[in-house]
Amino acid sequence: MLNGMGSFLKPFTKLKDKYFTEDRRNIATANLMMLLTASLAGIVILSLLIFLSPFLIKGWSATRYHMLMYVTLGLFLIFAIWYKSSAKTPDYRIVNIACMLFCVALIAHFISISVFANPDFPETLVSLSFVAAPLLFSLPLSFTALLLAVNETVFLILINNFKSAICIQHDTFSTVTAIFFSLVATWSVMRLRVLDYAARSKYQHRSRTDQLTGILNKSACTAACEKYLAAHSQNTANALFVIDIDDFKLVNDTLGHKSGDNLLEGIANVMLKIFGRNDIVGRFGGDEFCVLMKNAVSNDIISEKSQLLQSKVHEISTCLIGRDVSCSVGITVCANKRCTYSEMFSIADHALYDSKQRGKNCSTVKILR
Template sequence: MAFDKIELMIKAVITMAFDKLKALIRESSDYLQQDEALICEQNLGSLKTVTVVYTLILSAYTILAFTFFQSQVLNFIYLICLAVQYSVDGLIFYLLRKKAMKAREVQHLCSCMSIMIASFVILVSIFPFPERPAIFFAPVLVGISVIFILSFHRQVILLSCYMAVYCVLVICFKAQNAVRYDIWAAIPSYAISVVCAYNIAVLRLRDYRSRLRFQQLSIIDKPTGVFNKATTEELCDIYLKHLDKNSRCALIILDMDNFKDINDSYGHLEGDRVLSKIGTILQDNFHKDDVVGRIGGDEFLVLMKGIKDREAAVRRGHELITKANAAFPAFSRPQISCSLGIAVSEAGNDYPTLFQKADEALYEAKKRGKSQWAIYSIAEK
């Protein structure tokens, strides 16, 4: 019975470990895609530094090898690796000057650089002095695991390949007394390198989540969950500046009727609850690519992208008024309703112009009473 419990516990621990590992691999891949611009920049910086430093070290060791070591094999390895490295240096700096590198291309270059360093260390650890224990492989393996930002699974695959190739070559070509030392030294270094890769991946994911959280806090209006005014205006301005001449969009300004009565009669906490409800309605009823934001105390803005005609904006505006009214039945508080101003634009209209037209339409709607909408089409003026 006790053994059954122990077996179940072991299975549970293994299952939990595999689940965490799969989650890390998935999150690591997503992180590389979502934050690829910053990762590309950091990898480029690391690639330039590592390339220069490694080339200088390799050049210095080549001179020392010819000066102090009487080994033709060692000298040959250094010359070949140095020639290859100079060629790679030229290629890397040519590509960096020639064009802007894509994130995937930078990842491949970083992987190639890692492979070249590992290959050199493996060669000099085995062939020149097969009777001597290797001293470089273990620390280099650990260092390689942290110098570039790669996905966790790619990093583990590379480290495992280095370890496998190294062990096979050690067993095949090194003297018996050196084999035991090299294998036993390589095993903990491999384990440490994988742990380092894991910890680095976890730390980078935590940093990314923190930055993402702070970014969201800086662009989101807390009571409503939609974009704040500055972010809303910036997104609208960017979209309209790049709007294709054959595309159309609609800008909707929503103003809440009787909102002041809610604050005066029931307090600001109740007012925040109403604002939150409106924010939820807006997010639920517009596409995720549309811009939804709060631009004032009781005013919201929606930029509908890629509409076919003005009737689509009118239909959506009418639905919005109906749903907002249904969300706030009268009962014991003043009836909350919404009024809308809609402006439909084509290419060539900037954000201030389109906003002014929507604001004029809202003014016309407010003059008609509550729960009203009005549309202003620039194309018709």
């Protein structure tokens, strides 16, 4: 049974870890918005409780503990509004710390109200805060467990010193029960959040990936190249390869589209092996590919990569479709100057045209000056 439970939880645990690692920006944005909403909602709800409670409970009046809660909620609201307006991209750690402190402060206030403001009454809001506080934000489950364990321990110590025996029994039962409900509810909500992340990731991957070859499609490749060159082109040497399969239409017309698809897929795999893991490889549709080679330190390495690519295209085509197929390559090099993707692609495209004019099955290199 334990092995079965472990095999069930292991994939979820890996996905959860990936969620907290790769989706930090979205988590921080959502948590910050929830912090703002929860702080504002807390002030409104607290005001309603203070206004309505005297009509519902004879002799009830607000205490300094209730007023202190106003101050705390107000401070968190001010922080959330200020940070949301000042930070273009919320920092994951800063937002998480703020959300954790909010959970701690919220439960601490309810504990102080129950123990010190209303010691003769059974608790009503501590158990509710045990369930509600962890559900507000996307925080690690380990924090939720620690939060509940520490606050329950503190609460039990306080009620045993300040409350009557009957209140102690009631409060102990209600808060322990609330902890179990909280853990189940928090895990369930976390599971939904993680599954939502998985669905979004799958959709984003499909929207960025060429379905046939598995490499980046045109729009994703273009965006990745533009982003990298905007940030790094001035301090590094980069080479943009534009690659076209020679007479690819003839392959489709004589051997069929299935053979053509197999060839394109094989060439894409070859490119991924030839170029570095950090290089950007994409298919621009049809028989045209594009590669941004980062940190292209010398012309010799660029020439070596081009020759290896042409050799491997010959090899893979013979293996996959039984026909020798070649490719033409146009390359532009930009070294230690600010270059845009559009500039590099335009020059590489002209270099590719020159390769075609020279009889195909060759490469042409142009330096962007």
